[in-house]
Amino acid sequence: MKPATSATRGGGGSAASGAATTGAAGSNTAASGAAKNSPATRPPFDVAAARADFPILAERIHGKPLVYLDNAATSQKPLAVIETLRNFYAHESANIHRGVHYLSAQATDAYERARATVQQFLGAADAREIVFVRNATEGINLVALSFVRRRVKSGDEILISAMEHHSNIVPWQMLCEETGAVLRVAPIDDAGDIPLADFERLIGPRTRFVSVAHMSNALGTINPAREIVEIAHRHGVPVLLDGAQAAPHIPIDVRALGCDFYVFSGHKVYGPTGIGALYGKAEHLEAMPPYQGGGDMILSVTFEKTTYNKIPHKFEAGTPNIAGTIGLAAALDYLRAFDAESLAAHEADVLAHATAAVSAIPGVRLIGTARRKASVLSFVLDGVHAHDIGTILDQEGIAVRAGHHCAQPVMQRYGVPATARASFGLYNTRGEADALALALRKVVEVFR
């Protein structure tokens, strides 16, 4: 299920190493480990060792061991990230890009090393193509306001898909309202796939931009992103891929994908909240006006004339989330230290096991059965509302999401008010999938 083009996450060595070291943020164990792991010697993913890296997994909820299955909402954080944040504030904290003093220079180095880490994670050609933002949502808003707004007039079209998260709907609706542009929506089929022929039919002479999820948060569908980009580019239309869900589960290579923009959130990829990244092709970023004004995004300011800074700094007004950025790099280093294929095989195995166990329960209907999926198991249970499922599972220590998953149009597409959603991360196990199924049988019992 891995695109052959993506080798971004080749790596090896212990993922738990690097915790608490100052250099963890910038060091890249993955690159050095890549050569060691030929397919023949690739070890299976050691989930028990990985679980030991996440202190929260030792928590008990309502007296039961925590079974955390809400990773599509946010992932838990490994010690490597927690210690990096602690270490930054305890020993390294300073502002960046301005101080002559030692700590400021160190913080600036760590911040810019983090940019290089994100560049490698995404397979971008140049670190200048990486803009730090708060999250995927802010990345999409930045592109909408700074890139697309100048390219659309009344009657022009922006194309998204029917499986988008609200964060990839609302910014475009706001832009359409402002400019008179029209939002077009590519349909999805019953399984939760975007039929590409339908998608292509919706690209017309007025289409100015395409923005779609690399992977769906509500359905788990992995979209054929490269094909979508190819189709759009054939019509001369630039593309943004929303990688909020894909980043923790699918190797990403923006050059192989060919996309013009890519966004993701740090907190879903085992990093801190409040930090994410936008990739944009350098030629686009160069041509775009700043998103926000302030310090750090300027070269010189007089009351007559301000000269903007170069990319990417032009888009990073004000003191950024420095600790979060360094913490994000620690998370990406942590993730990249695993062998990508072993990890993917583990995640696919747990999802397949959970899918089988949950499907076997009478009255369960899966929402989202695409051929290529990761992490997400969305379902409804006959006669039981998702909220009640969520409450009963919570009593068993099992954290799932119950609701519309910030994708109300997806719920409307399937004619359900809400679903229960279990979403798996690297630390989840077959045993936890069994616990989910067992608890669901209790739900059935309560409501029988």
Added chain:
Amino acid sequence: MSDLRELYQEVILDHNRKPRNFRKLDGANRHAEGYNPLCGDKVVVYLKVDGDVVTDVSFEGSGCAISTASASLMTESLKGKRVAEAEAVFDGFHKLVTGAPGADAAPLGKLAAFAGVSEFPVRVKCATLAWHTLHAALAGRADSVSTE
């Protein structure tokens, strides 16, 4: 499971399975819509108010067991009550499900089944959605009620 049985009492499960007065009310002279944007629960409460007496009440919508049963039991408990009495029941019910000091289940009849909700703070909005909507309908407010 004991907390769960506290929450999902038989009367609640029964009213969830077979909601009473679950229809649009012909000849209603008051109605209001309630919405919980966090979970998508929706309810419309219809009232026939004659003078200051609630002569009939019904509801429509979709929601979880707690919100559906709460709406269903609410309609049963209010028929024939004066407006001021209905508001007093809401007040008592609200105290019960939030575990407020002075909460007293005794005068609430079947609604006492919702006492367990106070152990589940995130479910209070489910239990009270229909009641807030009732309150809006009694006040003649046409705009929809939101829990957020």
